[in-house]
Amino acid sequence: MTYIVKPRLRHPALPVNKLGFTHRDYEGTVSTLCAGCGHDSISAAIIQACFELAIEPHRVAKLSGIGCSSKTPTYFLGQSHGFNSVHGRMPSVLTGANLANKDLIYLGVSGDGDSASIGLGQFVHCIRRGVNMVYITENNGVYGLTKGQFSATADKGSKSKGGASNMDTALDLASMALMVGASFVGRSFSGDKEQMVPLIMAAMRHPGPAFIDIVSPCVAFNNHAGSTKAYDFVRAHNEAVNSLDIMEPRNPITVEYAPGTTEEVALHDGSTLRLAKLDASYDPHDRIMAMAYLQAKAAKGEFVTGLIYMDRQAGDLHANLGTVDAPLNSLSEKELCPGAKALDGFNTSHR
Amino acid sequence: MEPFHAFLTHTCGHCRTPLLRLGLSENNDIVVCPVCLKAGAFDEVLEEGVELSDGYDVSDDTKRLVRRLWAERAAP
Ligand SMILES: Cc1ncc(C[n+]2csc(CCOP(=O)(O)OP(=O)(O)O)c2C)c(N)n1
Ligand code: SF4
Ligand SMILES: [Mg+2]
Ligand SMILES: [Zn+2]
Numbered sequence A: 001m002t003y004i005v006k007p008r009l010r011h012p013a014l015p016v017n018k019l020g021f022t023h024r025d026y027e028g029t030v031s032t033l034c035a036g037c038g039h040d041s042i043s044a045a046i047i048q049a050c051f052e053l054a055i056e057p058h059r060v061a062k063l064s065g066i067g068c069s070s071k072t073p074t075y076f077l078g079q080s081h082g083f084n085s086v087h088g089r090m091p092s093v094l095t096g097a098n099l100a101n102k103d104l105i106y107l108g109v110s111g112d113g114d115s116a117s118i119g120l121g122q123f124v125h126c127i128r129r130g131v132n133m134v135y136i137t138e139n140n141g142v143y144g145l146t147k148g149q150f151s152a153t154a155d156k157g158s159k160s161k162g163g164a165s166n167m168d169t170a171l172d173l174a175s176m177a178l179m180v181g182a183s184f185v186g187r188s189f190s191g192d193k194e195q196m197v198p199l200i201m202a203a204m205r206h207p208g209p210a211f212i213d214i215v216s217p218c219v220a221f222n223n224h225a226g227s228t229k230a231y232d233f234v235r236a237h238n239e240a241v242n243s244l245d246i247m248e249p250r251n252p253i254t255v256e257y258a259p260g261t262t263e264e265v266a267l268h269d270g271s272t273l274r275l276a277k278l279d280a281s282y283d284p285h286d287r288i289m290a291m292a293y294l295q296a297k298a299a300k301g302e303f304v305t306g307l308i309y310m311d312r313q314a315g316d317l318h319a320n321l322g323t324v325d326a327p328l329n330s331l332s333e334k335e336l337c338p339g340a341k342a343l344d345g346f347n348t349s350h351r
Numbered sequence B: 001m002e003p004f005h006a007f008l009t010h011t012c013g014h015c016r017t018p019l020l021r022l023g024l025s026e027n028n029d030i031v032v033c034p035v036c037l038k039a040g041a042f043d044e045v046l047e048e049g050v051e052l053s054d055g056y057d058v059s060d061d062t063k064r065l066v067r068r069l070w071a072e073r074a075a076p
Helices: A038-053 A068-075 A090-100 A112-117 A120-128 A173-179 A193-204 A231-237 A287-299 A317-321 A340-349 B042-048 B060-074
Strands: A060-064 A081-084 A105-111 A133-139 A184-189 A209-215 A238-240 A242-247 A262-266 A272-277 A303-310 B004-011 B018-025 B028-032 B039-041
Touching (some): A038 A068, A038 A133, A038 A209, A060 A068, A068 A081, A068 A105, A068 A133, A090 A105, A090 A120, A112 A120, A112 A133, A112 A173, A120 A133, A120 A173, A120 A209, A133 A193, A193 A303, A287 A303, B028 B060
Parallel strands (some): A060 A081, A133 A209, A184 A209, A238 A303
Antiparallel strands (some): A184 A303, A262 A272, B018 B028
């Protein structure tokens, strides 16, 4: 979409990952967003996560809707597949792409308007179907691209830049994702890269529908006193339940924690997710508790971040549908059209 | 419409100063370099790669606004 391409100069001393790629190999074109926009920090975290996971860029498909947030896939993973769809319709495009080729890593990037306003139906159905993906909302409580109208995630009573109060009840996307069956739910803040990067890494390795809601202040329209999505407000009310760390099998454990304060979760590619519990009573594998916890903290005006929920036995849409092992787009015509006899047999089995 | 003025991450191709985006009416955003005052239409410059130009029609009022916003930003 955007025209301005970054110069490709490579310093010989730049750090490389195990594939020999530098950060630059995971970047996109120069951002056209406002300086200080939270969305640019999320792009930087995605770049860092993919660099650290040493993902081959051609194995990722980025999908988005419409909004400043949905423009950001242009600014990262410039060598990956990408499709900028229509407003609120990214989830169905992503579902279709995933059905056709399950071998890619699907990264859906959306905004609060794109997912909670116009695209709410798409958001919940994509998650309840169990599509294997990482779905990130860059949540600023407003329609940034169209100049700052309240979105459906704006808190009741929060004030617009012009002083108007939002009188509608806010939707909490993390609570909704838990309710409709996301097997991984995270919440974060664009001002906290240390929290965002391992969350995104863990979500990318999760074999089911992973959702991360990231509050990402809009500096042009929603970063004033009275907004609950402003940098200062989120910093003052952020309550992290845990801190995350991804350990590769080859890396020795270097940080020591007191017994009972950490938990290690094996990820399906052999690495380990280590959770340092900041609230000892919080169990991120208990969905019902997670829902109650978010509501209880929200009622006190606190904004819970961290790994909210993770199902260690997660499955996905392909397992539910019983599709063949090979990606559907790799099947030949002969396999897809096995002939009249096979079709008759299939029809008979459904009578 | 809320008043909309924001400095961008993107910089002027001539002097490397962060560009200023100005929302002058509902569908008419321009980008201006606050230092050399070259300007262009937001979408054309950022999406299509059109160069900022001296000849782009920017009123004196707008130029004063640009100078003021730049001075406010540059102030400690
Ligand atoms: C079908 C349709 N309706 C309305 C619009 C106008 N529109 C463009 S972006 C947007 C809201 C984007 O908000 P959000 O997803 O929160 O993104 P942000 O810009 O805040 O990152 C709207 C309503 C559109 N492009 N298409
Ligand atoms: S209008 Fe808001 S959301 Fe859009 S780029 Fe500017 S700061 Fe970011
Ligand atoms: Mg938004
Ligand atoms: Zn200039």
